[in-house]
Amino acid sequence: MFQHPKMRYVYCGVDSHKDTHTAVILNCFFEKLAEFTFKNVPSDFENFLTKANRHKSKDISIVFGLEDVSAYGRNLAVYLHSKDYSVKHVNSSLVAHERNSLNTLHKSDSFDGECAARVLINRLDFLPQFNPYDKFWTLSKLVRRRNSLMKTGMGLKNQLHDYVMQHYPSYKKWFPNIDSKSCLVFFEKYPSPFKLEGVTQDDIVELFKKECKKISYKDEKAKLILDCVNKDGYSKVEHQEFIDEVIISTVKELKNVIAETKEVEKLIKEFLPQFGYKLQSMRGIDDM
Numbered sequence: 001m002f003q004h005p006k007m008r009y010v011y012c013g014v015d016s017h018k019d020t021h022t023a024v025i026l027n028c029f030f031e032k033l034a035e036f037t038f039k040n041v042p043s044d045f046e047n048f049l050t051k052a053n054r055h056k057s058k059d060i061s062i063v064f065g066l067e068d069v070s071a072y073g074r075n076l077a078v079y080l081h082s083k084d085y086s087v088k089h090v091n092s093s094l095v096a097h098e099r100n101s102l103n104t105l106h107k108s109d110s111f112d113g114e115c116a117a118r119v120l121i122n123r124l125d126f127l128p129q130f131n132p133y134d135k136f137w138t139l140s141k142l143v144r145r146r147n148s149l150m151k152t153g154m155g156l157k158n159q160l161h162d163y164v165m166q167h168y169p170s171y172k173k174w175f176p177n178i179d180s181k182s183c184l185v186f187f188e189k190y191p192s193p194f195k196l197e198g199v200t201q202d203d204i205v206e207l208f209k210k211e212c213k214k215i216s217y218k219d220e221k222a223k224l225i226l227d228c229v230n231k232d233g234y235s236k237v238e239h240q241e242f243i244d245e246v247i248i249s250t251v252k253e254l255k256n257v258i259a260e261t262k263e264v265e266k267l268i269k270e271f272l273p274q275f276g277y278k279l280q281s282m283r284g285i286d287d288m
Contacts, residue, residue, distance in 0.1 A: 004028070006124060010055050013090065013116025014066045015109045016040070016073030023048065024113035025055050025062075028121060035110055040072060045079045065090040065120035067112070069130050070137070077130050087130035090116045094123070135274050142268050149261040153179070156254040160187070163247045167192040170228040174221050179258060182221070184251050185211040191247035193234040201226055 006028040014023045021040055025033045033055045038044040056062045063086040069077040080087045098115040099107065120127065157178050164171055164178070164187060175183035189207060190196050204222035237243065 006121065008059065009061050009063045009124070011117045011120045011124075012052055012062055012064045013113045013118070013120055014064060014073065014076065015112040015116060016066060016068040016071075016076065017109065018072050020109075021048075021073070021076060022109035022113045023052065024110060024117050025052060026114065026117040026121065030118060030121065032114065035113070037109070040075065042075060042079060045076060049080070049083065061086070063088065063120065063124070065116050065127065066130070067092050067095050067116050074137075078132050081130055081132060088120060088124070088127040089130050090119050090127060094119045139268070139271060139275075142264060142271060146261060146264045146268065149257055149264060153254065153257045153261060156250060156257060160247070160250050160254060163191075163243070163250065167234060168229065169232050173228060174224045179254065182208060182212045184255055186225075188248055188251040188255075191244040191251075192240060193229050194236060194240060195244070196226070196229060 010025055010027055010033060012023050012025045014021050017040065019040055020037055023036045023038070025035070027033055034051070036048055036051055038048045052062060064077075064080055065088045066073045066077050067090050068074075069087070069089045077087050095112055095115045098119050099111065102115075161178055171178075171183075175186070177183065185207065186204075190199070201219070201222045204225060205218045208218045208222070
């Protein structure tokens, strides 16, 4: 007797969330066989799998379709994959299209799980098979972290520029890069010209020698700073001490972000050899 290939499976669609997952099992005729809600923790996965397997038999296998396999649903997808189950990625746009095609405004975790299972039935041969790609997933997390730090650092640099320009309009002449070590050291110590009152050129040179050993032209830079400040002039604003603290706080945060960025970039550099690529050996191509 002829049996359609899709009759060899039951179809489990999973709607993934941060705390819980909702799974709905359908047969190939779109009849609902079961529904489970379980915690998004590995200890609950085995219990869920045991219950799900009750709806398959010797001649019928179970295939899983997860709307999310990279964030909240990744742990479950990896677990099922490790148990040699077929796991498909059901794109969320396909789930939404299926939900809309049923001409209903009803939306729930249960209904989304059912829609994922329906898509799984209709597109079984076309949906991509889940692959952990652990190396690529790990690298993506490192790169995403670096991008986040870079974005935060850019925002802090813009803030610091706005604050500093009010007090040191010519600061670009001696600090072209606002995130340079010498620049941050100076503004953390002297957030406004009022902190420079009574400070000598030798005092600034000593600060640079102590905190920025690699900086060159320390004497020239210190002299330029004092000359520009005297030439530009300055006037004290109300509540100046609080504005100074805001600048100092911004500098400290920016320094931490810069340090964290360097640490993540170091991790990326250490991890890249896992791929065996030699692109860095080509002129003009670096790790970052």
